[in-house]
Amino acid sequence: MAIAGEQPPALAKFLKLVTSIKADDATEVLTGLLKRREITSSRNVAKAVAKLLLRFVSQNRHTKLSESQGLIKDVRELGRHLVAAQPRELVIGNIVRRVLGVIREECHESNALPGFADLTLGGRLSRASSIGEESTDFGSNPASGTATPHSGRPFSRDGGEDDIDAMSRRKSKAYIPPNLRNLTRQGSIALPNPSYGENNLQHALFSLLMNSTPLPSDSPGLKPEAKEPFEDKDIRGDVIEGIRELIDELEMVDEQVAAHSETHIHANEIVMVLGSSPTLQTFLMKAAVKRKFTVVMIEAYPNDFYETQEVLRAPSKTTPLVGLKNPGKPSPANKDEPLTSAELKATLTSVGVETILIPDSAVPAVMSRVNKVLMGSHVILRNGSMITTAGARTVARCAQEHSIPVVVVSGVYKLSPRYPFDPDSMLETGDSSTLIGWEDGDMVGNAEIFNPTMDFVPGELVDHYITNVGGYTPQNLYKLVEEQYGSVIDTLE
Structure with missing residues (x-):
């Protein structure tokens, strides 16, 4: 169970270490953590990658405007190294591409405006x-x-x-x-x-x-513009400032997303919730300040099964999180690590939200009584599809059959410009012993057991995305991709 004021051990260790060692050594440390999956949350991975890039840019030898291509090349190579360490963690590529966009933006602002004839029209x-x-x-x-x-x-x-x-x-x-x-x-x-x-x-x-022929210089009110000389200035400080703004965005994304909660959750509604991401938790708790509604939580078998069963057996013994002094405000630990279903239920109950836990098999029976379905996301793809908690596709399909809107809350840093040509290659699998134990020796030896921890949800099953920069439909997400990454999409795979 999460304790307030503490960082996850792997992330806290790395964030403390990255400021005191060389960027190359920090890269090897983060690569090992990603390969061993000691950092799992999307936000934690994004924080670690952003901190590493901040250190990398501050120690890079390419600092001048004329050397910007060298800096872009070095950052791109670092991004490819990190992506190769954990290809299924798409948020790594998102942060690297955002930093590359910051570098290109600084180069564009520092350069003189191009000639009118050079523009693509x-x-x-x-x-x-x-x-x-x-x-x-x-x-x-x-x-x-x-x-x-x-x-x-x-x-x-x-x-x-x-x-x-x-x-x-x-x-x-x-x-x-x-x-x-x-x-x-x-x-x-x-x-x-x-x-x-x-x-x-x-x-x-x-x-x-x-x-047209240039007007004479003695024309009243018109003077020829003098071409400014090229200034080879140091852009490293501006790039570092842009990375710091990206890190600040990661810290404030939950509050920015939760600001839209009162618009989407109304009084006396029944909201079905799948997953317990920190963004989703903050969204619900913000809505509970001025709205009275009921939350129907899905247990998400089997990866979040045991904690949920404990709550189902003895719901009266549920207590708020240890160290959560003010239930109305999420603790720093809640922002970093996803809560289990039992922990999320205890947190919502502590602020007066009526919460009902149901098994996955009860979703079709309860769906007709629900007003909307809320989900978190692990990553959002360019075409409006997403990767999130296992079982989400079944829930979204059931909601579509009952004409129930599916709303996803997520930060923009999870939006990837990649297209899901092979969705199965983006999914992760967990420990199969949660499904079948070693005591079932005959089945273990003659069956191949899969325990997917993620699920792919097509864009046609999602009605609305709520991000820290506003709401978007799956069909309009490409505009947000262009705003975040520009016309140049670097290939890091």
Whole structure:
């Protein structure tokens, strides 16, 4: 049982050690902890990786802006080393990619703005293809300001070129300013015939910005901009500050997610809960401050089976957590390690939430009486699917059959840009002795026993995600991925 004020032993040891040794030695220590699965919680892994990256960047030899590519390469190699130590812990890659995004952002802000011609613009036409190569495209009357849509000779119908220009002026109601007419006389830009199409006019105006002759320096109110010299400044301090902000986000994510609890949990509702993640616990306890509702908890057999059975046998003997002085506020230990179902029930009961524990087999019978289903998550994938506690897919499928909304609470740091091409490779299995003991020798020798600790839930079974930056549907999670990681997604596997 968790004790208030204490960190998990493996995480506490590493966080104390990482500040006093070299980054390479700290990398080997964390690699061993990940391989032995001594750090299991997603938040604990994220904290350890962020602290290691903070130490790594502070000791890296690439500190200047001109050496940013070297820093990106070193961080990427470190990330690949950590991911190889525990491939199924996708939050490792999430934190590394976030730090790489911080480095690229600092490089972009430090560099001068790129030229307008270097920007990637969709549908941009070259000057030769959109307005012609010579000023002969204007027709016989350049002062009219009209032009043919293609290079070469102007339109020719039954009438002459003067008639064509007159007809274009009658059809077009667009006003062409005098300064644009002067530019066309100088041959710097040719405006398309407005009667030909609106798109050509847009291309011509864009070309005006690209290829127009510079205005004289003595023009009133206009002065040529002086190009600032390149400054090869030290970006390490800014990158370290960005990593510290990421660490602060990990500390505050539960409170930020819980701020949305009053919007999603209403009075006198019956909420079914699967899992006991710290984020989910804080979410429920925050809602209990102003709402009175009932929680139906699923035992999550077999990995959380024994603690739940103890509560079912003697519910009156349930007491609050040891060391939890203020039940209304989660302790630091609760934020780091997931609670068992029995511990979560004791915590919710202590703040006045009516809690009912049910076995997994009772979920279909109780689902029709439930208003919504709440779940935590281990990791959220790009297409809206997620990996969470074993048995979640069955619960979500049952909720869909009864038209019950499934709501998932999670921090943004668990959002991975990966796509689940092979979901089974992302799942973990636990100790099979929790299912069948060694006393059943005949079965142990002739059967292969699997005890999955995680389950894959497709995006179509989830209705809503509540994160520390707002609510999203599974179909709109790709926008959040772009905001967090940008257009460059590093491959760390």
